[in-house]
Amino acid sequence: MKDPAISIQDLHVSYFGNEAVTGVSLSVNTGNLVGIIGPNGAGKSTFLKAMLNLIPKDKGAVKVLGKPITEVRKSIAYVPQRNDIDWDFPITVLDAVLIGTYPHLKLFRRPKKKDKEWAMECLQRVGMQEFSKRQIGELSGGQQQRVFLARALAQKADLFFLDEPFVGVDVSSEETIVNILKELCRQGKTVIVVHHDLSKANDYFNQLILLNKELISFGTVEEVFKPEVISKAYQGQFAFMNEIGVSL
Amino acid sequence: MAFIEAVMQYGFLQKALLTSVMVGIICGVIGCFIILRGMALMGDAISHAVLPGIAISYMLGVNFFFGAVISGVITAIAIGFVSQNSRIKHDTSIGIMFTAAFASGIIIITMLKSSTDLYHILFGNVLAVRSSDMWITLGISLIVLAAVYLFYKELLVTSFDPTMGAAYGLPVRFIHYFLMTLLTMVTVASLQTVGIVLVVAMLITPAAAAYLLTERLWMMIFLASGIGVISSIVGLYFSFTYNLASGATIVISSTAIFILVFLFSPKHGLIWKTLKVKKKRASLV
Ligand SMILES: Nc1ncnc2c1ncn2[C@@H]1O[C@H](COP(=O)(O)OP(=O)(O)O)[C@@H](O)[C@H]1O
Ligand SMILES: [Mg+2]
Numbered sequence: 001m002k003d004p005a006i007s008i009q010d011l012h013v014s015y016f017g018n019e020a021v022t023g024v025s026l027s028v029n030t031g032n033l034v035g036i037i038g039p040n041g042a043g044k045s046t047f048l049k050a051m052l053n054l055i056p057k058d059k060g061a062v063k064v065l066g067k068p069i070t071e072v073r074k075s076i077a078y079v080p081q082r083n084d085i086d087w088d089f090p091i092t093v094l095d096a097v098l099i100g101t102y103p104h105l106k107l108f109r110r111p112k113k114k115d116k117e118w119a120m121e122c123l124q125r126v127g128m129q130e131f132s133k134r135q136i137g138e139l140s141g142g143q144q145q146r147v148f149l150a151r152a153l154a155q156k157a158d159l160f161f162l163d164e165p166f167v168g169v170d171v172s173s174e175e176t177i178v179n180i181l182k183e184l185c186r187q188g189k190t191v192i193v194v195h196h197d198l199s200k201a202n203d204y205f206n207q208l209i210l211l212n213k214e215l216i217s218f219g220t221v222e223e224v225f226k227p228e229v230i231s232k233a234y235q236g237q238f239a240f241m242n243e244i245g246v247s248l
Numbered sequence: 249m250a251f252i253e254a255v256m257q258y259g260f261l262q263k264a265l266l267t268s269v270m271v272g273i274i275c276g277v278i279g280c281f282i283i284l285r286g287m288a289l290m291g292d293a294i295s296h297a298v299l300p301g302i303a304i305s306y307m308l309g310v311n312f313f314f315g316a317v318i319s320g321v322i323t324a325i326a327i328g329f330v331s332q333n334s335r336i337k338h339d340t341s342i343g344i345m346f347t348a349a350f351a352s353g354i355i356i357i358t359m360l361k362s363s364t365d366l367y368h369i370l371f372g373n374v375l376a377v378r379s380s381d382m383w384i385t386l387g388i389s390l391i392v393l394a395a396v397y398l399f400y401k402e403l404l405v406t407s408f409d410p411t412m413g414a415a416y417g418l419p420v421r422f423i424h425y426f427l428m429t430l431l432t433m434v435t436v437a438s439l440q441t442v443g444i445v446l447v448v449a450m451l452i453t454p455a456a457a458a459y460l461l462t463e464r465l466w467m468m469i470f471l472a473s474g475i476g477v478i479s480s481i482v483g484l485y486f487s488f489t490y491n492l493a494s495g496a497t498i499v500i501s502s503t504a505i506f507i508l509v510f511l512f513s514p515k516h517g518l519i520w521k522t523l524k525v526k527k528k529r530a531s532l533v
């Protein structure tokens with residue numbers, strides 16, 4: 001039997017005693033495109049970071065590909081939320097993607113010509129090759145997100161974690177990104193995406209994690225994307241409810 | 249030129265020149281990482297925080313280098329500890345800790361020594377650089393340059409996207425304290441030339457000017473070092489010729505370069521930017 005991509009047991013995370021994520025247990029099989037949805041402040045980013053051991057957890061066990069996360073870090077690519085990045089940093093698009101090759105480079109080693117070619121190939125996949133010499137701040141939001149996806153591709157990872165990749169992104173970039181994510185899943189990779197907007201969630205993902213501090217629901221899109229389930233997470237946010245009422 | 253003749257002639261001036269050139273280089277290199285990580289205030293803090301370490305080293309009769317590094321690193325850890333374990337923000341924590349360290353340093357030094365030493369530590373006296381100081385500066389420079397060269401990848405990632413670095417397994421916090429250690433060493437090397445009070449200017453002004461000139465980190469590092477070196481030489485010239493405090497003349501030289509870059513940088517300079525906007529608007533009339 002194959003190990004699940006991620007298995008989580010009773011995960012608890014708090015900030016100075018304020019619970020942000022409580023008692024989440026679930027297990028995701030490889031090859032899935034999973035959306036983490038829930039209202040703002042639901043603890044989605046916290047959940048993602050705790051899974052990757054980027055912030056301390058109060059309790060719980062996380063296994064990635066059947067191993068502790070520290071042993072499989074090189075098979076993971078993480079794309080941070082947009083506002084975590086300093087867009088004025090003196091770095092070009094190609095050099096930003098090239099960072100994706102760093103995890104596999106030994107200490108003291110520099111990226112070589114073939115690494116640069118590989119970075120260029122990844123840029124090509126997201127349709128950004130002609131912008132390779134631009135500074136990263138001189139791009140639109142959608143182009144920036146595509147560059148960061150290219151960096152994740154450059155990491156040759158088995159698991160991809162993306163935090164709100166569709167915020168501030170134009171329609172065509174969103175389409176490019178979704179297509180690449182779906183393609184990755186067809187290749188047997190596992191992709192986990194934080195997504196706070198319910199619209200299109202049912203088109204994009206095949207599994208959903210509905211979160212509001214605790215795990216409200218986890219399962220296939222058909223199981224989770226029902227008004228009575230969703231409303232438990234989005235209590236009182238009727239505007240949202242109408243939106244999905246229409247789209248369902 | 250009298251200055252060049254004097255440099256040829258006087259050993260003390262040669263030492264002063266070599267030392268301040270090395271200081272210009274390493275301040276530029278480390279300064280780039282300091283400003284990109286938004287740690288300019290931290291640079292100021294650590295440079296002040298070495299004072300008690302220097303004082304205690306005098307007291308124990310050991311080389312001041314060791315005391316300075318220890319007190320600089322302890323202060324960096326204390327700053328991190330307070331801001332991570334309370335609602336006190338990072339800059340506030342910096343303000344509390346470095347002034348405390350600096351104040352204790354002043355007390356210890358005044359109890360121990362004459363105030364001339366304090367004056368020189370605070371404001372630098374490059375013309376009094378001894379051979380041993382020059383060698384220490386050379387040693388520090390080699391260590392700093394080697395460290396940045398060897399760990400360039402890691403420093404780049406943790407400055408640009410620390411979360412990604414942590415996600416693929418870099419010891420981000422360790423790298424932070426490693427950089428703080430380098431920063432402390434650079435501060436110590438700068439004591440003789442610019443003094444504690446003005447080190448921060450050598451760290452951030454050349455790096456900030458370089459930041460306005462390029463979109464590549466390695467280029468920024470080279471430019472910052474270059475600007476640091478030019479500032480050092482020009483500053484030393486004015487210090488020697490007009491008998492002014494070397495720290496002050498070096499810092500003012502770097503400020504002058506910064507102002508020129510701020511106005512005339514091809515891409516980010518105020519003048520070109522304004523001209524381009526004007527031209528564009530005129531073409532639309
Ligand atoms: N560094 C932090 N310190 C204290 N509280 C935090 C911190 N980060 C997030 N929180 C709190 O934890 C909760 C969950 O935040 P987050 O995971 O960012 O939510 P989401 O990504 O779903 O919008 C929020 O109430 C937020 O205010
Ligand atoms: Mg979030």
